[in-house]
Amino acid sequence: MREIRSAAMVVNAKSRKGQKLFKRACEAMSGLPYQVDARAVDDPKNLERVVRDVLSAKPDLLILGGGDGTISGLVDLMVGHDVILGVLPLGTANSFARSLNIPLTVDGAIDVIRNGAPRRIDLGMIDKDYYANCAAMGISPKIAETVPHNLKKVFGRVGYLGWAAYQFMRFRPFTLIVGEGASAERLRVVEVRISNGPYHGGTELVESASVDSGEIVVQAVCGHVKRRLIANWTASIFRSEARKEEVREFRAKSLRIDTEPRLPISIDGEVLARTPVTAKVAPGIIEVMAPRD
Secondary structure: OOOOOOEEEEEEOOOOOHHHHHHHHHHHHHHOOOOEEEEEEOOHHHHHHHHHHHHOOOOOEEEEEEOHHHHHHHHHHHOOOOOEEEEEEOOOOOHHHHHOOOOOOHHHHHHHHHHOEEEEEEEEEEOOEEEOOEEEEOHHHHHHHHOOHHHHHHHHHHHHHHHHHHHHOOOOOEEEEEOOHHHOEEEEEEEEEEEOOOEEOOEEOOOOOOOOOOOEEEEEEEOOOOHHHHHHHHHHHOOOHHHHOOEEEEEEOEEEEEEEOOOEEEEOOEEEEEOOEEEEEEEEEEEEEEOOO
């Protein structure tokens, strides 16, 4: 393990807990054996500029504080830099942190940064866009496109689930096409998850996916009626074997994906692409501080 001599922290202070917990995170890091250049960013539009600025100083460790969308949107900037990622989970679902077994409290996450060890992991890719955890097609992009930001900030997961129920009433199943040409498979589905890790929406949905498997997993929840999606989510929450019913998975380093009709794709909660796309994995491309066990 290489010695960490310098670090920076960039916190999305517009995330649900960002403003409240930035000061607490700074206090928790006071005992670290190196200085931390800590910055709270009130306007998410400035996050990329601030991260580029701190990376220009070549820190050994860059701590990103925010939700899955924040981390996924900034991780591209770290590719090609000799810098370790530290995760401060301040979002609603925190699926990426869950996939790495990082505690969801400030003190617990900082303890991993203090006492953990670097772990080399994969990133998922949608075309040329790197992402940390999970992309999705179906109701998730519909929610992500329309959910009021203040709803998540004020009401957290309860508000998010309420908005999801509203959008569910307007949702329709669709056709997934995996592959190209005569060998392409066509499935009638209610949701598709393109996963680099097992968690999506804070729930373990794609247990066969791993951040260091060297493969991307495309999981399709099959069905012609949308109640099939409710059954799958419910079974997943309660860890029932029924969660595996009517589910197809495709594993590869790269897969061509299309839909009928053409649909938006949410990438760790942010709508950033539309079908058709190529989903692939970038194996072992970054290091992240993770628990030693």
